[in-house]
Amino acid sequence: MAEQKTVRFIIERQDGPDAKPYTQEFDVPYRPGLNVVAALMEIQKNPVTVDGKKVAPVVWECNCLEKVCGACMMVINGKARQACCSLVDKLDQPIHLAPARTFPVIRDLLIDRSVMFESLKRIQGWVEVDGTWEVKDAPIQNPYTAQTAYEISHCMTCGCCLEACPNVGPQSDFIGPAPTVQAYLFNLHPLGKFDAPKRLNALMEKGGITSCGNSQNCVEVCPKKIKLTTYLAQLNRDVNKQALKNIFNH
Amino acid sequence: MAKKPEKKIIVVGGGLSGLMATLKICEAGSKVDLFSYCPVKRSHSLCAQGGINACMDTKGEHDSIYEHFDDTVYGGDFLADQLAVKGMVEAAPKLIKMFDRMGVPFTRTAEGVLDLRNFGGQKNKRTVFAGSTTGQQLLYALDEQVRRWEVKGGVKKYEFWEFIKIIRNKQGVCRGIVAQNMNSNEIVSFPADAVILATGGPGQVYGRCTASTICNGSAVSAVYQQGAELGNPEFLQIHPTAIPGTDKNRLMSEACRGEGGRIWVWRKNPETGEKERWYFLEDMYPAYGNLVPRDVASRAIYKVVVHMGLGMHNPNRVYLDLSHIPADYLERKLGGILEMYGDFMGEDPRKVPMEIFPSIHYSMGGIWVDRMHHTNIPGLLASGECDYQYHGANRLGANSLLSATYSGTVSGPEALRVACSSEAGDALTQEEMEKARKECVDEFDKIRNMNGSVNAHQLHHKLGDVMYKYVSVERDNNGLKQCMVELNEILKEWNDIGVTDHGTWANQEAMFVRQLRNMIIYAMAITKSALLRDESRGAHAKIVLDTDYPDMDPELKERIEKKVGKFHFDPETHRAMDEKGDLVFMERDDKKFMRTTIVSFNQETEQPEVSYREFEHSLIKPRLRNYAVAKKE
Numbered sequence: 001m002a003e004q005k006t007v008r009f010i011i012e013r014q015d016g017p018d019a020k021p022y023t024q025e026f027d028v029p030y031r032p033g034l035n036v037v038a039a040l041m042e043i044q045k046n047p048v049t050v051d052g053k054k055v056a057p058v059v060w061e062c063n064c065l066e067k068v069c070g071a072c073m074m075v076i077n078g079k080a081r082q083a084c085c086s087l088v089d090k091l092d093q094p095i096h097l098a099p100a101r102t103f104p105v106i107r108d109l110l111i112d113r114s115v116m117f118e119s120l121k122r123i124q125g126w127v128e129v130d131g132t133w134e135v136k137d138a139p140i141q142n143p144y145t146a147q148t149a150y151e152i153s154h155c156m157t158c159g160c161c162l163e164a165c166p167n168v169g170p171q172s173d174f175i176g177p178a179p180t181v182q183a184y185l186f187n188l189h190p191l192g193k194f195d196a197p198k199r200l201n202a203l204m205e206k207g208g209i210t211s212c213g214n215s216q217n218c219v220e221v222c223p224k225k226i227k228l229t230t231y232l233a234q235l236n237r238d239v240n241k242q243a244l245k246n247i248f249n250h
Numbered sequence: 251m252a253k254k255p256e257k258k259i260i261v262v263g264g265g266l267s268g269l270m271a272t273l274k275i276c277e278a279g280s281k282v283d284l285f286s287y288c289p290v291k292r293s294h295s296l297c298a299q300g301g302i303n304a305c306m307d308t309k310g311e312h313d314s315i316y317e318h319f320d321d322t323v324y325g326g327d328f329l330a331d332q333l334a335v336k337g338m339v340e341a342a343p344k345l346i347k348m349f350d351r352m353g354v355p356f357t358r359t360a361e362g363v364l365d366l367r368n369f370g371g372q373k374n375k376r377t378v379f380a381g382s383t384t385g386q387q388l389l390y391a392l393d394e395q396v397r398r399w400e401v402k403g404g405v406k407k408y409e410f411w412e413f414i415k416i417i418r419n420k421q422g423v424c425r426g427i428v429a430q431n432m433n434s435n436e437i438v439s440f441p442a443d444a445v446i447l448a449t450g451g452p453g454q455v456y457g458r459c460t461a462s463t464i465c466n467g468s469a470v471s472a473v474y475q476q477g478a479e480l481g482n483p484e485f486l487q488i489h490p491t492a493i494p495g496t497d498k499n500r501l502m503s504e505a506c507r508g509e510g511g512r513i514w515v516w517r518k519n520p521e522t523g524e525k526e527r528w529y530f531l532e533d534m535y536p537a538y539g540n541l542v543p544r545d546v547a548s549r550a551i552y553k554v555v556v557h558m559g560l561g562m563h564n565p566n567r568v569y570l571d572l573s574h575i576p577a578d579y580l581e582r583k584l585g586g587i588l589e590m591y592g593d594f595m596g597e598d599p600r601k602v603p604m605e606i607f608p609s610i611h612y613s614m615g616g617i618w619v620d621r622m623h624h625t626n627i628p629g630l631l632a633s634g635e636c637d638y639q640y641h642g643a644n645r646l647g648a649n650s651l652l653s654a655t656y657s658g659t660v661s662g663p664e665a666l667r668v669a670c671s672s673e674a675g676d677a678l679t680q681e682e683m684e685k686a687r688k689e690c691v692d693e694f695d696k697i698r699n700m701n702g703s704v705n706a707h708q709l710h711h712k713l714g715d716v717m718y719k720y721v722s723v724e725r726d727n728n729g730l731k732q733c734m735v736e737l738n739e740i741l742k743e744w745n746d747i748g749v750t751d752h753g754t755w756a757n758q759e760a761m762f763v764r765q766l767r768n769m770i771i772y773a774m775a776i777t778k779s780a781l782l783r784d785e786s787r788g789a790h791a792k793i794v795l796d797t798d799y800p801d802m803d804p805e806l807k808e809r810i811e812k813k814v815g816k817f818h819f820d821p822e823t824h825r826a827m828d829e830k831g832d833l834v835f836m837e838r839d840d841k842k843f844m845r846t847t848i849v850s851f852n853q854e855t856e857q858p859e860v861s862y863r864e865f866e867h868s869l870i871k872p873r874l875r876n877y878a879v880a881k882k883e
Contacts, residue, residue: 038497045707056751063462065498069292085593107756126394127353138350140362150355189353
């Protein structure tokens with residue numbers, strides 16, 4: 001009988017936030033269509049390394065497995081991406097998995113991305129509706145503008161773009177491409193645009209859009225193919241215009 | 251002026267329903283502690299694709315709220331509380347306007363108003379949508395508004411905290427919860443004036459399904475074991491079009507068919523003998539065609555694939571075909587999910603037909619609630635997929651985003667009303683909170699030191715296999731009895747689990763073992779109620795066995811005979827089959843089973859106990875469902 005084909009995974013592990021990283025290797029039975037999350041699930045079912053050592057199963061975060069929730073972002077063969085849609089057939093083997101170290105590591109591949117949600121507060125990423133009660137009909141919207149909004153609204157706060165951005169890290173306080181571009185989204189909305197100056201002013205502050213170095217890495221890795229650099233450029237113009245307005249109005 | 255008393259409500263779950271309830275409570279001036287396993291922005295509501303139903307009537311079809319009401323009740327095979335459904339469909343258009351103001355990027359017509367699409371079980375265009383990621387867009391809108399309240403101090407989020415159980419005061423009122431930080435594994439008791447559970451569906455009980463890995467029904471099972479009644483848990487929706495996978499079955503939206511997609515298999519033409527594409531749904535159900543409700547479509551696919559052997563060789567699949575529709579139209583209306591199919595299957599559905607098969611998708615049943623979303627435990631409310639309301643025996647597509655949102659608009663204000671009334675009783679004492687916390691700590695310590703020989707994830711896989719085998723599209727009483735036996739064995743096996751991670755830092759394995767026990771116990775509630783409901787209704791289709799037949803009501807026997815003609819019992823399977831070789835199913839039995847199944851947990855035997863409860867169905871008189879012909883009112 002032919003031997004069962006397996007896939008070798010080399011996984012960077014870490015027992016806690018301050019613990020020293022180490023690697024472990026696992027062989028996972030191959031099957032067509034196998035993706036990285038499915039492989040990690042196989043390891044859960046049989047957490048034994050290639051040396052035959054029984055270990056604690058690898059810890060990571062995942063929810064939807066359909067590339068919409070953003071939870072399972074990790075560094076796979078050196079590139080930040082969603083594990084669920086990373087098919088083994090399309091990856092070089094052995095497959096290297098590591099946590100996205102732009103963010104604090106909690107354990108193994110599990111990271112703390114709360115900073116991204118905090119940044120969404122800073123850019124005031126919402127429409128200031130009066131309440132959830134009935135007010136009146138919502139305004140009609142230009143369908144082409146709505147189409148652009150739809151594209152940006154796919155951002156699932158996964159953090160790939162922050163991991164890839166050379167300006168996000170301890171050397172800078174740049175909030176990163178994803179939260180910055182969300183400001184553009186709310187400025188497009190017929191009600192949201194009333195507060196556009198507030199968002200633009202927030203982006204003028206430290207860690208805002210001036211920290212973007214235009215390296216274009218973000219747009220390369222965005223799993224939702226959002227034209228991040230295009231919107232960053234447009235925001236940059238809007239922020240400059242707002243800065244001039246601020247000067248002449250005061 | 252006297253200040254309104256500020257109350258604290260605990261909301262468990264940050265999907266559409268939990269977030270909607272949270273907003274309502276904040277707007278009324280009270281505070282929310284919001285608990286979720288994951289950042290609320292990653293909740294499972296975002297997996298909904300096709301849209302949300304609301305009678306907007308902007309397509310010149312004279313759609314009406316009554317029509318939406320009737321479609322929902324008829325689609326649910328007359329098992330939904332009609333007054334509850336009426337409230338929901340009346341509120342629907344207002345909720346859409348709210349979402350629109352909040353910035354949901356709905357798909358629009360050329361003149362900028364909300365576009366509508368067709369959906370299953372409805373003849374009029376009534377489904378508002380944002381491409382094929384409607385759930386994601388609706389969830390984000392509420393997530394943004396809740397973040398705004400977080401900044402204002404109305405909401406405190408506890409993300410990566412797992413709900414373990416409720417705490418009741420001396421009067422038996424739910425006044426708090428015990429939860430565990432999933433990173434530090436610290437276990438803490440939290441007091442509140444009332445508690446809302448909005449923890450979603452139990453899909454993971456079946457292992458591979460369209461649900462997220464977080465949809466395990468564990469919280470529902472936990473409160474069920476603490477005395478909350480379940481309603482109609484035997485009614486699980488099997489979605490006809492999913493992409494089967496070994497890690498999960500990925501949903502392929504009903505919107506594909508709403509936008510003109512067709513389901514077919516190859517067959518030999520019965521007259522000419524030539525190979526042809528058989529569009530079997532269009533053939534079997536001329537009035538609704540590919541847009542029959544999900545239970546009907548899934549049964550038809552089973553018939554064609556499992557019993558007629560017309561699926562694609564091995565494995566079993568049928569085609570869902572969009573390749574005849576212009577690519578730019580598909581891109582605009584269905585872009586997101588077509589990309590997903592490409593990502594996971596490596597083929598372009600704009601060019602070749604997709605290969606799909608039915609999968610467990612949604613639970614119509616859940617925690618029993620009244621129309622104000624109270625469970626039978628005072629102070630504990632439930633809303634969203636985790637409750638049993640609105641969908642009866644089968645949910646119509648695009649009604650789930652609606653019921654999730656709408657139920658939050660009910661449960662939020664109602665929790666606050668209870669909190670402000672004398673019904674809330676006394677606050678928890680320190681001793682009560684500490685006792686509950688200690689119990690959970692002891693349980694967790696016991697679990698993380700389990701040293702048996704069974705792997706929890708393998709046991710979970712086995713649970714899913716057993717449930718798919720016996721409690722799926724077609725059920726029979728022998729299978730269901732056997733299922734109860736096997737579930738009891740799995741529950742015993744649970745005691746023999748061994749964990750490899752004995753630590754107390756982000757110990758996902760131990761947390762999973764705790765969830766798994768809850769899943770097994772929930773599975774028993776599903777199975778027992780399916781066993782005792784001797785009829786076919788909506789998603790619950792039961793095959794007639796030779797042992798069932800003698801005791802059947804003569805009127806039902808007559809209905810079966812009239813429908814299928816002569817039939818016999820297969821000597822091996824004991825199942826009734828007609829002369830064409832088709833299975834014979836039980837008929838709907840309104841006399842006996844037009845009642846809500848109520849399941850309570852027996853603490854001593856650890857077994858489910860089933861009873862039945864009347865519900866409100868006086869507005870629309872029950873009639874038999876038949877999607878081969880246009881609906882008659």
